[in-house]
Amino acid sequence: MDWDKIRIFFTVAEAGSFTRAGEDLGLSQSAVSRQISALERDLRAPLFHRHARGLLLTEQGDLLFRAARDMKMRLETTRARLTETAERPSGDLKVTTTVGLGSLWLTQRLPEFFDLYPEIRVELILSNEELDLAMREADVAIRLRQPTQPDLIQRRLFTVHFHIYASTGYIKQFGEPKTLADLDNHRLLAFGGDQPSYLLAVHWLSTAGRDVRNPRPYHCVINNISGLKTAVESGAGIAVLPDYVADQDNGLEQILRDVEMPSLDSYLVYAEEMRQVARVQVFRDFLVSKAQRWAY
Template sequence: MKHDHLRILLEVARHGTFSTVARQRNVDPSSISRVVQSAERELGVRLFQRSTRQVVLTEAGDAYLSHVSRLLEELDAASNSVREFAQRPKGTLRVTASVAFGQACVVPLLPEFLARYPEIRIELILADGNLDMLTERIDLAVRLSPHMGNDVVRVKWFDASYRICASPDYLRRHGAIQCPEDLRSHKCVLFGLPNHQSEWWITGQSSRAQHIEVVGAAIVSNGLAQRALTLAGVGPALMPIWLINDDLAAGRLVDVLPDCAAVPADFDGGAWLLYPGRTFLPAKTRTIVDFLLSKAKQQGSPQEGKGA
C-alpha cells in the first residue's frame, strides 16, 4: 500500500469525514472514498463504519492504524535524518590522497576544516595507488591526475609546478647541469609511473618544449622516497614544488635548470579533486570541495609561499 494512502487513512480517522480530508487535499471526496475501499479490499476487513454524517474507525481499523501511525512516524524520522546529509554538513567523510601529497597539501588544511564543521568526521586514506571510489566508499579523491575513470566529477584544485633538482653534494661530484641535454648523461631518481619514469618535457626561454629521455639510478613509487634519495645525492629528480620548496629555500636541493619549466611526459601538472557524481551530492562532500577550492583561491598551491 502506498505511503500516501496510509496517510489518507490516518487523516480520515482524525477528521471523521471524507469531505474534510478531500477539501484539505484539494481533491474530490470520491477519491478519498476509493482509497478507503481499496485498503479494505486489500486487508479483507472493514476499517471504517460510515454514515451520512460521520466516518468512525472499527476495532480492526483502530488496531491497524495504531501500527501504521507508529511506522509512518519512524519513516518520517528516517527520511528527515537522511535529508540532513544533503542539507547539513555531517557524517563520515572518506578522503584519499597519495602519501606525500596528502601529508604536504591536505593534512595542513584539515584542522581548520574540522573546526569549522564539527559534525564531520574525516577518514583520510593516504595511498599511492588509485583506490576504487565505489567499492572503497570514497567521497573525495585528491589526485595529481584527472584520469580516474569516467564516472567521477573532476575539478582542478590548483596548478602544480615541477622543478628538476639535485643535492649540492651530487653536483660537486658529477658536475653542473647547464642545459636539458646534460640530463642524458646523469642517472636520475625517477617516479614509478608510466612515462613519468623516463620522459620529461622541458621548456626553456625559447618556449620550445624538448622531449628528454632520462635513465634512472632508482625508480620509486612514493614522492617522499624520491625526495629522500635526491637529498642523499643519488641523482637529479623531477619533483613538484609543493614537495621540495622548503629544501630549495634551505639549500638542501638546487634547482639545476632555474630558467626552464618541466613536467613529466603525459602528465597534467595539476592537482585535482575527484568525487562520484553531481546528483544528490552530500553536503559533506560539497562542503570540503568548496573549502579546498576557496583555500586555493586565497593562497594558490597550499605549498606556494613556504620557504623561498
Template sequence: MSAPSEFDWNHIRAFLATAEAGSLSAAARQLRQTQPTLSRQVAALEADLGVLLFERIGRSLVLTEAGADLLEHTRAMGDAAERVALAASGQAQSIEGRVRITASDVWSAYVLPEALRRIRDQAPRLEIEVIAANDIRDLMRREADIAIRHVRPDQPDLIARLVREATAHFYAASHYLDRRGRPAAKDDLASHDFIAFGDVIEMLGHLTPLGLPLTRANFRLGSQSGVVAWDYVRQGFGIAPMDDGVAALTSGVERVLPEMEPLVFPVWLTAHREVHTSRRIRLVFDILADYLSA
C-alpha cells in the same frame, strides 16, 4: 551575453543544478522541486541573458558554449552560498561522519595538511581518512569519497573540477650538486644519477620527449613510494622532478636547470555526484577546491 536587469538567485541555482546533474529531472529531485518549475526557472534565466544555455541531445541536456562559460562563474557563487548557509545555521560545526580523501602519497604528506587544518577548523566533528595511494582509487566503488587526480575521469556519475595547473621542475639536494656539479644544460644531465618514481620505463617515456639524454643507466635507485623517492633526493642520492610547491616545503634542495621550462600538469578534484546531497562531502569538497585553487 548581457547581464539581467535583476539578479534572481533561484534562476541561477536552477541552472547550476541542471548543468551539474545533466538533466532537469535529476536537478528537480536534488532541489526538491517539480520539473516544470525548474524548467521555467532555467528558461527565465535564458530569457534574461538573451542566450541559449542548453541544447537537448536525446534525453540529455548539453551545455552550449555560453552555458559552459556561465557555469564557471555560478559554481563559485553556489559554493559561496552553501558556505554562507552552513555558517549562518551553525551546521558546519555540527556536521559529522567520515569523509575519505585519496591523493598521491606526496600530495597527502606535503600538500593536504593545510587543507586538513581548515577542514578541522570549520567542521571539528568530521572524521577525515586520507588514502595515500599512487594508483587511482575507484570512486564508483566508493573506495574513496573525494579524489585528487592528474587526469580527468570519464565516468558519467562523477563530477570533476579543474582546480589548478601545477608546475614541476628538476630538483636535487644542494650537497649532491656540490659534489657532482651543477648542470648548465640538458646534455649535462647524462652524467648524473636520477631517482625513479615508480616504473623507470614509464618515467623515461615522459622525460625523453623533453630532450633529456637519459637511459635506464641513470636510474639506479627508486621507489614505488613517492615520499620515499623524494626523501632519497633530499638525502643526496640524485635528481628527480617534483611539484614546485612540494619542493618549496623541502629544506636542502634546489632547482636544477632553473631556466628550463616547467613541466605543467592538471590537478582535478573529483567526487561522486552524491557530493550534492551529502553535506559533509560537499563541505570538504568546497574547502579543498578553495585551497587547491589558491
C-alpha cells in the same frame, strides 16, 4: 527477504569465507554457515560454490550480491543525510588521492579543516590507483588527471608543475648541470615501480635531450615520492619532483630552469549522489579555497 540474512550474506561474499565473515560480524563460523544455508533455502537457489580454497559466488549469488551492495550504498547515503545538517556538517568522509599529493600537500592542510569542522572524521586513502567512487570505495577523490566517467562531478583545483631538483650539498660536491647533456655525468634518481603511466611520464630525466632508444641509466629508482624527495635532499642525486614537495626551505635547488617541463592538472571528484551531502560540500569549498591561494 530477511535483511539480517542479506547483511550476513554480503559480509561473507566480501570476505570470501565463513570464518573471516564471522570475525567481522562477531558470530561463530557455524552460525554464519547456518544463516547462509537458511537464506539459500528461502530463495531456493545456491549462492556459493564451496571448495577448499574458499567461497565463490554462483550466478544467483552474484545477482544478490550486486543488489545487496546497491542497498548498502543507498542506506549509507541516506544515513549521512539524516545525521548531519548544512549548519553542522558531521560524520565520516573517505578521501582518496595519490600518495605524494596526499602525504605532502593535503595532510598539511587537514588541521585547518578540522578546526573549521570538528565533527567531520576523515579517512585518507593514499593510492596511485584510482578507486571507484561510483561503488563508494571513497566519497571524494583528488586526481592528477581529468576523469572520463560521465557520472562524476569534477572541479579543477590547480596545476602541479614538475621541475628538476638537486640538493645544495650535491651541487657543491658534483657541480650544477647547465644543459640536459650535462646530465650524462650526474647521478640520476627516478620515480618508478608499478605506477600509472601518466605519473611515470613526467619523470623523464633518462631520455631528456637524447634518443629515447638510448636512455641514461638511473642510479636509483624509488616507488614513492616522499622517498624520492628524501633521497634528493640527502644528496643522493638529481630528480624530477612536483613543486608541492619543494615549496619549503628543505635544501632543494631547482636546476635547468630554462628547460620546459611537464605538468598535471588536479581535479576534485565525487559521485553525483554525494552532491547534497554537507560534509562533501564543505570539503570541496575548503579545497577550492586552498587551491586558489597555492601559487602554482
